[in-house]
Amino acid sequence: MHNLLSLLSAALLLVNFRAVVADEGHGGEPGHEHGHDGDHAFEWAASFDLMANQPYVWQAQKTGCPVENQSYADPSMMFVMVPLDNSTAEGLEAAEETAEELFEGDLIVVSPGFQSIMPGVGIQLTFDDEVSTSMFPFNVTKSGAYGIFLEHDPSEFEFDEHYLVSDGEDVEAVALLFEEEDGHSHGHTTECVELTDRPDCSCLTADMGEMNCENTTKVEEAYQYLVSNKSISDIFSPVILSMCFH
Structure with missing residues (x-):
């Protein structure tokens, strides 16, 4: 039983590591994805169906491993939210010119914790280096479709929380819309997915035994064991697990 628990623990870690790698390609995002190869001020845009007077929170997190050395991918980010005719990809694309004009105009500097995000305004979100998650609460006065245009892909500022939430639930x-890769990247680093470079953290439970993070062959064997026995399912959360068993 002791060996089985260690085997399952090792496999669980690898499953999550692989999920994180897959997430780097943004394959888990819902909705229709369109790439752009033009020269735009924004790198990422998305449409959302928002409800009037519902509390929303835009979040940006420090990333990287080990946790004590995490930092924000950038100290700030340009942010624009505009009403849309509808939440389709076409409706989002129709608002690109408006978003561009707002990006190029005067930006309002917004610090975490203030209700200062509003539609139709160019905003510069500034992140609080004293906290691991900078939160920007907001709401809209009219229910409908809204487009959010960003200087950077929000996944660059995700560690273990979604970028937009409402009442504790993720808002998808x-x-x-994505800009084509321009040679720079931020956010999730390979430090968080390398099997041989794990920070010292507490065990999930004390009775799961010991696991040597250097023994990647054993971890791979454990993963293949679960795959062959169809023991892996969607219940495994694709969240970075900064843990090792010692």
Whole structure:
């Protein structure tokens, strides 16, 4: 039983590591994705169906491993939210010119914790280096479709929380627009997915035994064991697990 628990623990870690790698390609995002190869001020845009007077929170997190050395991918980010005719990809694309004009105009600097995000205004979100998650609460006065245009992909500022939440629940995009890769990247680093470079953290439970993070062959064997026995399912959360068993 002791060996089985260690085997399952090792496999669980690898499953999550692989999920994180897959997430780097943004394959888990919902909705329709469209790539752009033009020269835009924004790198990422998405449409959302928002409810009037519902509390929403935009979040940006420090990323990287080990946790004590985490930092924000950038100290700030340009942010624009505009009303849309509808939340389809076409509706989002129709608002690009408006978003561009707002990006190029005077930006309002917004600090975490203030209700200062509003539609139709160019905003510069500034992140609080004293906290691991900078939160920007907001609401809209009219229910409907809204487009959010960002200087950076929000996944660059995700560690273990979604970028947009409401009452503790993730708010997913309906349609997405991405800029083509321009040679720079931030956010999730390979430090958090390398099997041989794990920070010292507490065990999930004391009775799961010991696990040597250097023994990647054993971890791979454990993963293959669960795959072959169809023991892996969607219940495994694709969240970075900064843990090792010692």
